[in-house]
Amino acid sequence: MSDYVLKTSNLTKQFKKQVALNKVNLSIKKGSIYGFIGQNGAGKSTFIRIITGLAGPTSGSIELFGHSFGQGLIKARKRIGTIIEGPALYPHMTAAENLEAHRLLKGIPGKECVERTLTIVGLRDTRKKKAKNFSLGMKQRLGIAIALLGDPEFLILDEPINGLDPMGVVEIRELLKKLNQEYGKTILISSHLLSELHLLATHYGIIHKGNLLEQLTVDELNAKCQQFLHIKVNNPEKAATIIETTLSMSDFEVMPDGSIRLFDYVDTPGKVSSILVNEGLVIEQLMPIGQDLESYFMNRIGGTHRG
Template identity: 60%
Template sequence: MNDYILKMNGLTKKYKNHHAVDKVDLSIRKGDIYGFIGQNGAGKSTMLRLVTGLSFPTEGSLEIFGTDARTGLNDAQKRMGAIIENPALFSEMTARENLEVHRRQKGIPGRECIDETLALVGLTDTGVKKVKNFSLGMKQRLGLAMALLSDPEFLILDEPTNGLDPIGIVELRDLIRKLNREKGLTVLISSHILGELYQLATTYGIIHEGKLIEELSLKELDEKCRQHLKIKIDDVTKGATVLESDLGLTDFEVMPDKTINLYQHLDDVRKVSKTLTDNGLIIEHFARTGDSLESYFSKLVGGGRHE
């Protein structure tokens, strides 16, 4: 039995002189929730378009469900559900009518799946309301319903939380977890809301300028999100100078909110605090904490580490 839903080997997509995807090797195991992280323009959407057959690679190979996508894409598509960019919806139709059109296009037998899927995404009560009168969040839910209508084995979601309020984001996260846990659904999800991926994904792929620069499990990410001292003082510039000149420290960074993350002397915090106060600095906050996914990602792609 093949444990992998998706494999890429040297996958490349080139537009003139620009590599939107550049020699990517990537593997997604059955049952994974794979969080795809990258800045706008990093190549996330292009990658997902290659997986779903909306675009074709310039070089490299793509294997889905153990079959080369060049010969088995049609069969693979029947086992996948996807939202790539904005879902294609008929604005003059209701949610139910949209799903009926989608059901017929996909050749999905029986209409029972429509009611089940509307209930699953919380759109049962939309009735005769036309999609043109839906909120952005409701449209996202309808797009998700279309992706789930065929009861897929592999779900691909490109920025699915766009337009959702905080409650909607939590509900979507809970739904994906439930489908993954109860049905074994494998999910590939990209999002710029890194904190949401941190609460959901089991594996992470970080893409930057078309290249997959790191692939790691949740456990590995937790290990790499280093512990540090979060320091807030009245004069951050002077504080940075004191850390360097008086304590000989270099492994720290000044954050945009004018706090300092110090990665050294975690076991000698009294010495750090005393040195700062002895130099006339007022300490407003001083606590041991760990990196967020955002700060780790920022460092990895060339963020503001102080050297």
């Protein structure tokens, strides 16, 4: 059995002269939360529509649960739950009535899945309250409940936290963590809100103007964004000894060019500078270097970041 729920090979979508997706090779491991990140118009929604069968590719291929064509791919798509461009709700129905209507539309046998799903998303106690009177966060949870009908293995959520207030964002984040960790759901989350995704995702894909620029794990991302003091002095060997003895630090690297990366004292470079000068070293460069997560993504797509 494949370790991946989804793989694409050179997936391309072109609308007349506009290329919406350009030879995208993306893979999502089973059990992961994949943050699919890009600006509005980057190609995220087009990609999702192709994966879910709502649109066809111009060229390239899709592999879902090991199936890439014919009936196998059609059956594999039944193992997906989705929210695309907002949940489709019946405003004058309760949460339970909404789920029952969607259960019948999807041909899912047995009413017991309605109560079970409402419990999972925390909407069992809404009783006779109509969906039109729900908060935006409650509507989003109801949308996720609809996507969960039929117990799918793979959830694809297009901008599930967009427009939510801070409390709604926290509720959706905790719900998605629970679905992943307790219920074993693999989740693809499309979003341009990196500040929230980095609290949730285990893997990332960066898409820009239809091109998949990079895929990386959260550990790889954090390593690339790690901040450090960049130190260049006239005697790097002596500086390394001072850092290790006087500062009692072992978390540093001496680079091939003789510069030193010190992964501490980033917020207090003056203390490091003072000690090195007192020991007779000439400081050529001493500065904090590194990026926060948002800066990394903005730089990766060639944009600028403003704090």
